[in-house]
Amino acid sequence: MPEQPSGAQATGVDATESFGRGRLFLPLLVFAVIAVVGFIGFYLGDRKQLPSALLDKPFPEFRARILDSQATGGPERFATRADLLGRIVLVNVWATWCPTCRAEHNELARIAESYGLPIIGVNYKDRPELAQQWLARYGDPYDFHIEDLDGQLGIELGVYGAPESFLLNAEGRIVYKRVGDINPRIWQNELLPRLTAMEFFNR
């Protein structure tokens, strides 16, 4: 660096020079802003995972036919919200037309088998006979299924794509919602800690 310039004129030159140098960093600054926005937008959180409006809300009232999952041809039975109360349950919205539901099926079976978590199926916009065939082929780890032929219960639940799962406490309040498949990672990181906190394993 040359000697420190002195006098009014010299400082004037200095000021414009530093201003000019500042402008050099403008593209870098713009890039940094774009990078930060992009990082937030693309990497932090799943954009498909909308925050549920129903978290901490009571599961909606409903009355729906119970799927005759064994195809016994027995009398029609109906379920209401009261049938979900009194115990911790996982409500799983599924359909035979949904490949991801097939993908999560084994994990649901494992959870029901190994941990005794009752799972209640909502057969969403499906045909009962297809659901019966599907369950006969892949097994039925569910407690029971309710039919949602026209998707109206789905709308009450804010469902926008199967599979979706709701963890309810004994009072029927939604404590956790998952859009997408239940997989070992979700079980380990999301469901298991919540079940532990709700003292599911102490009962």
Place this chain on the structure above:
Amino acid sequence: MRCAVFFRASRSLGVFGILYLLVSAVGGLVSLPVMAASTVDTFSFVAPDHEERYRGLIAEIRCPKCQNVNIAGSDAPIAKDLRVTVHRLLSDGMSDQEILDFLQARYGDFVLYDPPMRSNTLVLWLMPLLGFVLVIGIVLRMARRVPQASELSADDALKLQGLLDRSALGDRSTTENNT
């Protein structure tokens, strides 16, 4: 490239021209969701004003599955279900606001193209304003920085005068030659 065009345009249009362009561009964006309405369902409406209200509602409800389309313009099954729901709620005699509240309670702020102003949506609301102020600031600064005529040194002034004189002479000689 586009930037260069913008800067050049700013010189020829002036500040107000640029502002006009910006405002009309923003206006165009706002009217887009309304124009996107395309799918046709066959519904019968109980009251004469229901059809118009129905069209207005499905244009401002966002499809939760496809994320960037309203439920009027989406072919997704959930969008159809929501259209059916809107029609049902209309027929039940709900007001527009009650219908929007119904969907918001189930699908969250996300389904509304016109989200309420809250602490977590504040950024959403302030961003356009911030951008607008920023752009106006930049345009104003650019407009103020008119290229300054720099002072000629005495030496250069003399040289310039010489050149001008010579060209004036040259001009006269060429015109004389032509006539």
